[in-house]
Structures are given as C-alpha cells and as structure tokens.
Amino acid sequence: MTSITSSSYAVHFNKNAYTLLNEHLSKANYSKIFILVDENTHNCCLAPFMSEIHGDYNFEVIEIEAGEINKNIATCTQVWEVLSELDADRKSLMINVGGGVVTDLGGFVASTFKRGIDFINVPTTLLAMVDASVGGKTGVDLGSLKNQVGVINQPEMVLVVSSFLRTLEKRQMQSGFAEMLKHGLIKDKNYWNELKALDSLEAIDQLIYHSVTIKNEVVLQDPTEQNIRKILNYGHTLGHAVESYYLDHPTYDLLLHGEAIAIGMILEGYISHKLTGLPKEELADIKATFLSNYPKVSFNTEDIEAILKLLKFDKKNSHGNINFVLLNAIGTPEIDVKVAQELLEESFAYYKD
Structure with a gap:
C-alpha cells in the first residue's frame, strides 16, 4: 500500500512500515529509544514489533496499565519520571505501541518532556489505526472527562500493521x-x-486505508x-x-x-x-x-x-x-x-x- 502523506509525517502500512522505520532509525541518530506499551501490547505485540527492527540501538521499554481509566496525568507523571531516571534527553525517541490510550498518552508525554521529543505511533487496535493515532491529537482525561488536557503535535510517522489486529477480541x-x-x-x-x-x-486492510485517507484529508484542511x-x-x-x-x-x-x-x-x-x-x-x-x-x-x-x-x-x-x-x-x-x-x-x- 502506498503511504499516506500528511503535513509533516506519513502513515506507512504493513511491511513497508517496518522498512521505512528502519531507514528513519538508521539516519536519525537518537540517543535512546523508549518504547511505551501497556501490559496487553507488552505481551502480544512487543516481540513481533522488535523482531522487525534491524540495528544496534539503545532501547528501554516502559509499561503502563491498560485501559481508559489509566489515561490520566498520574500515569503521565510516572512515565515522565521513568524517562528522567533513564537519562532521556531531547534527542531521545518514544515509540508508542498500543491502542488509543497508549498513543494519546505517549504522544502527550513525548510532546511535553523537555519541551518535546520525537515520537512514533504504532497503533495496535482498529480504533487507534483509523482514529486515535492519526491527526496529531495527544492528551489525557481529567478524571472521567475525556481528553481535557493535551496538545496537537504531529508524530514522526505512524505505522499501521494490520497483523496486530489478530490479537484483538471481537x-x-x-x-x-x-x-x-x-x-x-x-x-x-x-x-x-x-x-x-x-x-x-x-x-480489512483496504477499509483501514480508506478511513485513514478520509481522516487525513480532513486534518490537512484544518x-x-x-x-x-x-x-x-x-x-x-x-x-x-x-x-x-x-x-x-x-x-x-x-x-x-x-x-x-x-x-x-x-x-x-x-x-x-x-x-x-x-x-x-x-x-x-x-x-x-x-x-x-x-x-x-x-x-x-x-x-x-x-x-x-x-x-x-x-x-x-x-x-x-x-x-x-x-x-x-x-x-x-x-x-x-x-x-x-x-x-x-x-x-x-x-x-x-
């Protein structure tokens, strides 16, 4: 599938996504690479994702608890503290591997840590593939109130790999x-x-592609x-x-x-x-x-x-x-x-x- 280009990044699909990720990592010279997951994507998605990365990089995995109930400032604080303890700097990269909670929260954490580090979204749910990871909206809930705190900030790229959908229940x-x-x-x-x-x-691959195209066309206009x-x-x-x-x-x-x-x-x-x-x-x-x-x-x-x-x-x-x-x-x-x-x-x- 041809990549879908937005204003400052592109959405890449399946095998081509890994090829372009590896090209990006080989050129970017990141000081450290942090991979944000929740317990579900840690168990089901992290190993196949890592197996596609070629090169000798300094990786650290950060795990948060799954679920919308954990998409809050308290979780952000925990991740910011881990980044600080592990000597993240402004040349670090965060790769968010997960559903909308992980991509929304991870994008927000990256956008605000040391006034902003690069991040890449790897959505692993259908919802995140067609919605949450595309368009640059990042943020967290305030109590039970949805997405009250956040910023619009674009990722370096979005990688849509439909094989991750096999891990999902109906x-x-x-x-x-x-x-x-x-x-x-x-x-x-x-x-x-x-x-x-x-x-x-x-x-569902072509349907995902159509949905991402629709959302991207709207976001490009506004x-x-x-x-x-x-x-x-x-x-x-x-x-x-x-x-x-x-x-x-x-x-x-x-x-x-x-x-x-x-x-x-x-x-x-x-x-x-x-x-x-x-x-x-x-x-x-x-x-x-x-x-x-x-x-x-x-x-x-x-x-x-x-x-x-x-x-x-x-x-x-x-x-x-x-x-x-x-x-x-x-x-x-x-x-x-x-x-x-x-x-x-x-x-x-x-x-x-």
Missing part, C-alpha cells in the same frame, strides 16, 4: 468499526453503504480544528458524555469508546433529522445499522440527566454554547449547531424506542 474490533462507520456518515455515503454490508472484519476538522466529532458530543458517565459510574460496566460513540451517532442523527434536514429514511438506516452492530444500552431518567450535565465539558464548546456536528444527509455534515435541551432529551427517547 468487541475491540467492533469499537474501532464505529469510527469507520462515522467516516462514511460524515464524508462518503458509498463507504457507509459498503461498511454496513460487511459480513465480517477479516479482509490541522488545529478551527472549522472543518470538527466534522470528525460527529457522534462524539453526546457519545463522549455517555462514555464519561459510564467510566465514572460505580456499578455500571464500562463502555468502550466505539460503543459510546455508536450511541452518540444515533442520538445526534435524531437531532440532525429535527434540525438540519437528515431524511427520515437515512435516520432509520443509521439507527438500524448501529443497533445491529452494538448492544442497546438502557438509560433511566437519572442517567440521562447526568449525561446531559456533562455536555458543558465538551471541547467544541465556546462562549458558553454547546456546539454539535450534525448531518444534512449521510455524507454531508454541518458544524457548530446549537441544540435545545428538550431536543437532547427527545433524542434519548428516540434511542430507547
């Missing part, structure tokens, strides 16, 4: 699939139709999310609130990112139908597609009230307004739409019916 694959479906909804109706007709996620890049947040305003609520709830099981965003896309689809003209049949298509791929979640009145209160923390907000990305039609988004409280509540009623 639920994790489905989580990433939600973001791919989103790419169809915001940019490409034909892609949406292709994805919803899939029988399985086995032959690297710092001043306008058009906001379309990538379709489903995320309510979806992130749902995800945060479940992350912090003492008795509910956690929802994966894609599971929460799938709910958000149904809710914001309903709002789109009411406010921006999304046709009724396309709304029904969106709801049916997500409910056929993701288990339905039951919300009571107390849950809904608490979720809606979390909207004030959404990153797209400005001047006290909660700004939504909605759809005029599948493939045609609209940004910065304000939504009345009653309509937000109605959207949950639509989801539940």
Whole structure:
C-alpha cells in the first residue's frame, strides 16, 4: 500500500512500515529509544514489533496499565519520571505501541518532556489505526472527562500493521468499526453503504486505508480544528458524555469508546433529522445499522440527566454554547449547531424506542 502523506509525517502500512522505520532509525541518530506499551501490547505485540527492527540501538521499554481509566496525568507523571531516571534527553525517541490510550498518552508525554521529543505511533487496535493515532491529537482525561488536557503535535510517522489486529477480541474490533462507520456518515455515503454490508472484519486492510485517507484529508484542511476538522466529532458530543458517565459510574460496566460513540451517532442523527434536514429514511438506516452492530444500552431518567450535565465539558464548546456536528444527509455534515435541551432529551427517547 502506498503511504499516506500528511503535513509533516506519513502513515506507512504493513511491511513497508517496518522498512521505512528502519531507514528513519538508521539516519536519525537518537540517543535512546523508549518504547511505551501497556501490559496487553507488552505481551502480544512487543516481540513481533522488535523482531522487525534491524540495528544496534539503545532501547528501554516502559509499561503502563491498560485501559481508559489509566489515561490520566498520574500515569503521565510516572512515565515522565521513568524517562528522567533513564537519562532521556531531547534527542531521545518514544515509540508508542498500543491502542488509543497508549498513543494519546505517549504522544502527550513525548510532546511535553523537555519541551518535546520525537515520537512514533504504532497503533495496535482498529480504533487507534483509523482514529486515535492519526491527526496529531495527544492528551489525557481529567478524571472521567475525556481528553481535557493535551496538545496537537504531529508524530514522526505512524505505522499501521494490520497483523496486530489478530490479537484483538471481537468487541475491540467492533469499537474501532464505529469510527469507520462515522467516516462514511460524515464524508462518503458509498463507504457507509459498503461498511454496513460487511459480513465480517477479516479482509480489512483496504477499509483501514480508506478511513485513514478520509481522516487525513480532513486534518490537512484544518490541522488545529478551527472549522472543518470538527466534522470528525460527529457522534462524539453526546457519545463522549455517555462514555464519561459510564467510566465514572460505580456499578455500571464500562463502555468502550466505539460503543459510546455508536450511541452518540444515533442520538445526534435524531437531532440532525429535527434540525438540519437528515431524511427520515437515512435516520432509520443509521439507527438500524448501529443497533445491529452494538448492544442497546438502557438509560433511566437519572442517567440521562447526568449525561446531559456533562455536555458543558465538551471541547467544541465556546462562549458558553454547546456546539454539535450534525448531518444534512449521510455524507454531508454541518458544524457548530446549537441544540435545545428538550431536543437532547427527545433524542434519548428516540434511542430507547
């Protein structure tokens, strides 16, 4: 597969990714190379990744605990301290081998340690391959509030190696699939139709490539999310609130990112139908597609009230307004739409019916 070039880096695929990584390492003369993993990628991905690196380099492996619950400043502090203890300097490199938690947190740690060291992302989940590791967003959660602290900073390169997907359970694959479906909804109706007709996620390389291409095209137009890049947040305003609520709830099981965003896309689809003209049949298509791929979640009145209160923390907000990305039609988004409280509540009623 041909590499996808962004503003200051490229996304490389499969065997070519390792070839270009080795070329980069041979030329860059890094003082030390730190590889950030969590316990899952340490066990399943680190050995095959290291076996593809040729050359005599000074490697150190740093392991963090897996899961969104550990994507916080406390974990960053631990990694910063390890980097300092192991004599990392400004000519060091961090390679983040993992899902979105590892690439988001590792990118943020690298971007801030000694005011910034180089980093490379090696996403090992479908979600990270098509979303988290591409576009330069780095950061961590503040308590249960998603991605409240971070910076936009580009990696040296992103390496997408689809063989890592063999290590994932079906639920994790489905989580990433939600973001791919989103790419169809915001940019490409034909892609949406292709994805919803899939029988399985086995032959997925070309689909990953298409999703990365869509995201890259959007990011190139608006690297710092001043306008058009906001379309990538379709489903995320309510979806992130749902995800945060479940992350912090003492008795509910956690929802994966894609599971929460799938709910958000149904809710914001309903709002789109009411406010921006999304046709009724396309709304029904969106709801049916997500409910056929993701288990339905039951919300009571107390849950809904608490979720809606979390909207004030959404990153797209400005001047006290909660700004939504909605759809005029599948493939045609609209940004910065304000939504009345009653309509937000109605959207949950639509989801539940």
